[in-house]
Amino acid sequence: MASALSRSTTSRVTADFNHLKNIRGPTGVYRSPARKRNPLAAKPLDAHPKDRIKWWNIVPGDRVRLVRGPYKDSNRIVEVLSINKYRNIAMFKDLSYPKKKNDPDAPAMPVQAHYSNLQLYMGKRSSHQNPTLTLGVFATRIHMTNPRYDIRQQRWMWDRYAAATSPILPGLQGEGGRRRRVTLSEAESIPWPEIPRKQYPPANLHDTSKNAVNTVTWKPMPPNVNPLTREILPPDVSATSVNFEETYIQALLQNRLSNLSPSLPMEIYLHEELSNPHSRAKKQKRWQVRMKAKEEERSEMIRKEMLDLRGRKRAVARREAIFRWNAKMKHDGKEARYRRWVQRGGLERTSKRSIRKARKGERRLRRLRNLVLQVGTKNQVVPGVETKTN
Incomplete structure (x- = not known):
């Protein structure tokens, strides 16, 4: 405050x-x-x-x-x-x-x-x-x-x-x-007072010159030319419809990059692989795909129940289909959480924890087997030996 x-x-x-x-x-x-x-x-x-x-x-x-x-x-x-x-x-x-x-x-x-x-x-x-x-x-x-x-x-x-x-x-x-x-x-x-312009300090040796900023350093290939083979594509085929990324990876694995210009940046071939998969737009798109698949599955289950009423009313059949769909969603959610838990290393950590617990139990049993009790010591009783009481 x-x-x-x-x-x-x-x-x-x-x-x-x-x-x-x-x-x-x-x-x-x-x-x-x-x-x-x-x-x-x-x-x-x-x-x-x-x-x-x-x-x-x-x-x-x-x-x-x-x-x-x-x-x-x-x-x-x-x-x-x-x-x-x-x-x-x-x-x-x-x-x-x-x-x-x-x-x-x-x-x-x-x-x-x-x-x-x-x-x-x-x-x-x-x-x-x-x-x-x-x-x-x-x-x-x-x-x-x-x-x-x-x-x-x-x-x-x-x-x-x-x-x-x-x-x-x-x-x-x-x-x-x-x-x-x-x-x-x-x-x-x-009239309103004029907003003063921001004053910037004069440029020095540590600043990038204006000419360097305006210089064009990347000239992409024309859209009708295959950048891998430098062949002109047919009029009905565009460069965006060709999977250059897969072609580039296969050419890289088979050592067939002789026709490729080394001055071309790699990003034009691997833009999907190098882009951030966890951006907000991509996560939202994946969520929308999942929601659409769930809704289609729900509609399909309701449609099947409506085709086989077996003496039930349509409202009852619809409720039963929705109930089975909700149960399936819960089951699929549990399986998905288990898969994520395994991928994060949860199963491996659990197995290591079980092994450590078993070794700890074995060490305890070994100490008990090797324990030696002395006769006549206070607060100790040796089975099979009679002790005199005062």
Whole structure:
């Protein structure tokens, strides 16, 4: 939870809504009754999940002014450095808390302000009363379009508009120069700050040059040419229908690779053998084949029972077929598990364990046969020898 509270981001896009989750776990309490009994108890730093802002219209890179709080200044415009979506606060560039007197070397901490204490700066506009005068305009109310998810960029996208400004723009004025409620088409669009491009360090001797990356190092054979014999295939036969892998293996075993160009990569012949058989797609395909075979077997058993009812109703015959099919599936599952157990070396380990147990029993019997008891020793009795009792 502490890492989530201190997790501020400089990203200007909304990719997910993880900040709306309960970071205190399923048993977390945000409105603890203990606070009612003890007003001096520590107040949680994170906002309640239902109080957190979902759609942020003020993002890093925007220029704003603080209208409330200890650092409010209507004439000072600051740039948003980062935001913390768990606490609904923003941090600013070139605006930091004063350093402590007892620790002047400590790094400066940026000022934090709540989202509701900010007004978005829209730029300078000409005053409608005095066209020669330019004033800074701030958005006091922001509307937004319906968000849409961009699959290619993997983020949510929407447009923001100024529904109310300070000072009031001419298009947003009503009767008597007062502010009026406007529609989305009448509001002025506010562009998003540009996303800075990632700066890469200059290339050095350890980096691959651009020319080396763009150089073509593999030129496969044309699709109508057999890469083993270099013969042109007939028009009705494609290279994909020829089993080059089996042909290559047989030629390799029979030492008939004289016609093969050594510059051709091996992967074009052994792509199936060298590919990963445990990929998700291949495992899913094998599972689908097994499920299809089971379903076909189930349908076949039901069909056979329906052809030979023997005085039973069709529903009864169907239930009996399904019962036998389930029993067969359980039996086949046990056999498959046993085969996998044997393939993993379970049978060999069991036999070794039995042999070790037998040797251990033989050693125990040998020690008992070779045991010699001394007559007259306490806590020992030799059979067949009478002992005197006091």
